[in-house]
Amino acid sequence: xxxxxxxxxxxxxxxxxxxxxxxxxxxxxxxxxxxxxxxxxxxxxxxxxxxxxxxxxxxxxxxxxxxxxxxxxxxxxxxxxxxxxxxxxxxxxxxxxxxxxxxxxxxxxxxxxxxxxxxxxxxxxxxxxxxxxxxxxxxxxxxxxxxxxxxxxxxxxxxxxxxxxxxxxxxxxxxxxxxxxxxxxxxxxxxxxxxxxxxxxxxxxxxxxxxxxxxxxxxxxxxxxxxxxxxxxxxxxxxxxxxxxxxxxxxxxxxxxxxxxxxxxxxxxxxxxxxxxxxxxxxxxxxxxxxxxxxxxxxxxxxxxxxxxxxxxxxxxxxxxxxxxxxxxxxxxxxxxxxx
Amino acid sequence: xxxxxxxxxxxxxxxxxxxxxxxxxxxxxxxxxxxxxxxxxxxxxxxxxxxxxxxxxxxxxxxxxxxxxxxxxxxxxxxxxxxxxxxxxxxxxxxxxxxxxxxxxxxxxxxxxxxxxxxxxxxxxxxxxxxxxxxxxxxxxxxxxxxxxxxxxxxxxxxxxxxxxxxxxxxxxxxxxxxxxxxxxxxxxxxxxxxxxxxxxxxxxxxxxxxxxxxxxxxxxxxxxxxxxxxxxxxxxxxxxxxxxxxxxxxxxxxxxxxxxxxxxxxxxxxxxxxxxxxxxxxxxxxxxxxxxxxxxxxxxxxxxxxxxxxxxxxxxxxxxxxxxxxxxxxxxxxxxxxx
Numbered sequence: 001x002x003x004x005x006x007x008x009x010x011x012x013x014x015x016x017x018x019x020x021x022x023x024x025x026x027x028x029x030x031x032x033x034x035x036x037x038x039x040x041x042x043x044x045x046x047x048x049x050x051x052x053x054x055x056x057x058x059x060x061x062x063x064x065x066x067x068x069x070x071x072x073x074x075x076x077x078x079x080x081x082x083x084x085x086x087x088x089x090x091x092x093x094x095x096x097x098x099x100x101x102x103x104x105x106x107x108x109x110x111x112x113x114x115x116x117x118x119x120x121x122x123x124x125x126x127x128x129x130x131x132x133x134x135x136x137x138x139x140x141x142x143x144x145x146x147x148x149x150x151x152x153x154x155x156x157x158x159x160x161x162x163x164x165x166x167x168x169x170x171x172x173x174x175x176x177x178x179x180x181x182x183x184x185x186x187x188x189x190x191x192x193x194x195x196x197x198x199x200x201x202x203x204x205x206x207x208x209x210x211x212x213x214x215x216x217x218x219x220x221x222x223x224x225x226x227x228x229x230x231x232x233x234x235x236x237x238x239x240x241x242x243x244x245x246x247x248x249x250x251x252x253x254x255x256x257x258x259x260x261x262x263x264x265x266x267x268x269x270x271x272x273x274x275x276x277x278x279x280x281x282x283x284x285x286x287x288x289x290x291x292x293x294x295x296x297x298x299x300x301x302x303x304x305x306x307x308x309x310x311x312x313x314x315x316x317x318x319x320x321x322x323x324x325x326x327x328x329x330x331x332x333x334x335x336x337x338x339x340x
Numbered sequence: 341x342x343x344x345x346x347x348x349x350x351x352x353x354x355x356x357x358x359x360x361x362x363x364x365x366x367x368x369x370x371x372x373x374x375x376x377x378x379x380x381x382x383x384x385x386x387x388x389x390x391x392x393x394x395x396x397x398x399x400x401x402x403x404x405x406x407x408x409x410x411x412x413x414x415x416x417x418x419x420x421x422x423x424x425x426x427x428x429x430x431x432x433x434x435x436x437x438x439x440x441x442x443x444x445x446x447x448x449x450x451x452x453x454x455x456x457x458x459x460x461x462x463x464x465x466x467x468x469x470x471x472x473x474x475x476x477x478x479x480x481x482x483x484x485x486x487x488x489x490x491x492x493x494x495x496x497x498x499x500x501x502x503x504x505x506x507x508x509x510x511x512x513x514x515x516x517x518x519x520x521x522x523x524x525x526x527x528x529x530x531x532x533x534x535x536x537x538x539x540x541x542x543x544x545x546x547x548x549x550x551x552x553x554x555x556x557x558x559x560x561x562x563x564x565x566x567x568x569x570x571x572x573x574x575x576x577x578x579x580x581x582x583x584x585x586x587x588x589x590x591x592x593x594x595x596x597x598x599x600x601x602x603x604x605x606x607x608x609x610x611x612x613x614x615x616x617x618x619x620x621x622x623x624x625x626x627x628x629x630x631x632x633x634x635x636x637x638x639x640x641x642x643x644x645x646x647x648x649x650x651x652x653x654x655x656x657x658x659x660x661x662x663x664x665x666x667x668x669x670x671x672x673x674x675x676x677x678x679x680x
Contacts, residue, residue, distance in 0.1 A: 145392075
C-alpha cells in the first residue's frame, strides 16, 4: 500500500493501467575495436584487448494494438538521454508512454556515445597514457543551467521566464538532472554511427517513423540519406536544417512524408549560443519548400502560427505536451499511415 | 502486423500481455557544481556555469498487485548499465520484467557516473584546458571482451567455454554491446553518491529491498550504513565482502535480512584479474557468519551447493535466469515479507 501512495505522488495524473503486448531492449550495430589501457584493477599491468563501440541502445514497448500502427523511433538531443521522452520534470506522462497509450509501438534510442549506448573511450585512455596530447581530447559538451535557460528558451535571459512559458519552470531542477555530458565529439566523421544505426533500426522494424529533436532533429533525414528503405516518415523537432542538398538527395527525402515542428519565442532569447532559433526556423522553412518542390509531402508546424503559444525548445516536456503529441499523432495518421 | 512479427523474433518466449499500474523515471539526489569549459559551439569563448552532478537515474514499473509487495531496487555492476536486468543477450525476458510479472515493483538505477545518470566531466574538461595534468585523469575502466570472458567466468580462458556453462554463449556479442566505459573514478571519496542515493531511494519508497551485483554487489550494505531507515532487505550477488566492520556496523546490518548469491566455477578461471572469485566467496562466507553471530538473518546461496551447476558471473542473464529469479523471490517472501 505504501508503494501505491508513493507512486501516486510521483505522477500528477492517473491514466489508469497500461497493458503491453511486449517490451524489452536491444542494440543496433556495433563493432570490435582494439584498445590498450591501464590494467583492470589496482597494480595490474596495461592490457590490450577488444571492446565493442558504435552500438546503439534501444528500449521499446509495443502496445496491444501495436500491430495496427507503425513504430515511432524517438531520439533525444544534445546533453540529454532517452529520459527526454519519459516522465516529465513535473511528473506527468512523457511522449513515450503517451504514444504507447495511443497504440503506437515506441522505440527510444540513446544516441551512440551517450548513456546506455556507451562511448568509445580510446582518445581519453590515450591521453592518460601519454600517447596523445590533452588538446586532442574530444569535445565534451557539459551544458550548464545558464546555457540551457536561453538555448531551451525558458526566458529572455537566465533567471527570467517568459510570462506565457509552457515549460514547467517550478520543476526546472529536474530537467537539469537530465542534462549529462555529450560525447558526440568521440564519434568518427559523418555519417555518424547514430545516423547509420537509425537507418538500420528502421529496416529491422520493417518500417518505422523516425523522430529527432534538437541535436538529433535532422538525424532522421541524415539516416534516410544512408538508407531510406525502412523509413516511412520523418519528424524533425527544432534544429537547423540543411538547405544545400543535391537534387538526387532531395528526391530521396521527398519520398518520405516529413513533419518539422517549432515552438515559440524563436527570436526572443539573448545569449542562445550556437542556437540561433530564428535562423534555424528560416532554414527549415527553406528545406520544407525544397521538399515540396521536389514533389514531397512536407509540413512546417510552427506552433504559434497555429495559436499555440509559449512552447519552449523542450516542447515534449511542456505543460501542453499531450496536446502537441496529439498533433504529431494526427499528422502520422493523415500523412503516413493513410498512405500505407 | 509487421511490428508484431519483428517483436516476436526479438524474444524467444511469449509471456503474454503485461499490465502495469504505473511506470516512469525520476532522479534521486544531485547538486549544483560550477564548471568552466570551452564554449558551447564553434568559436564560442570559454564559459562558466553550473551543472548538476551526483544525481541517480531510476526507471520503474509497478505491476497491478505491486502494492502487496516491497519494491526491489536493482543496481548493475562494473562497465554495465541497467540493461543488465532487461532483455537477456539471447532475447529472453530479464529479471526486471520477470520480477514485475511476479507482482514486484521494480526500480532500475543507473549508477551515478554511468549511462543516464551522467557523470561529472570536470576533471576531463580541466585536462583539456591545461589546468590539470593528463595523469590526473580519473580511471576509465573499459573492460575488454578478453577480460569479461574470465572475470564473468564463461570459461577457463578466453575463447574456451565451460562444458556446463549457463551463459548463452551464442549471444556473447550482445553482452559485449552492453559493456560501456566505467567512470566511477570520477566519483568523490567514499561513501560515494551511488550509495547515498540508494539509501535515499529506499526512504523515498517507504521501504525497499536493495539488490547489487558485482561492482555494486556490496552497495546495499554500504547504503544501509549511511541510512538503514528505508532498507527492508539486502541482496548481494557476486562481489568481495567487507569482513572488518565494527560491532556497531554489524549490529546495523544484522537488522536487515541479507541474501548473498554466488554461481559456479569460482576457482576455475585463469586471468580473472582483480576478480579472485574464490577469495570473494570466502570473504562473503565470513561476512554471512558475522551477521548471524550478530543476530542477523543472513543466507549464503551458493548455487552449485544447491545442485545448480554452471552459472556465470552474469547469472541474471544465464539460461536458467528464471529459476534463479524464483529463488530470490522465494527468499524475499520467506525472509523479508513474512516478517513485515
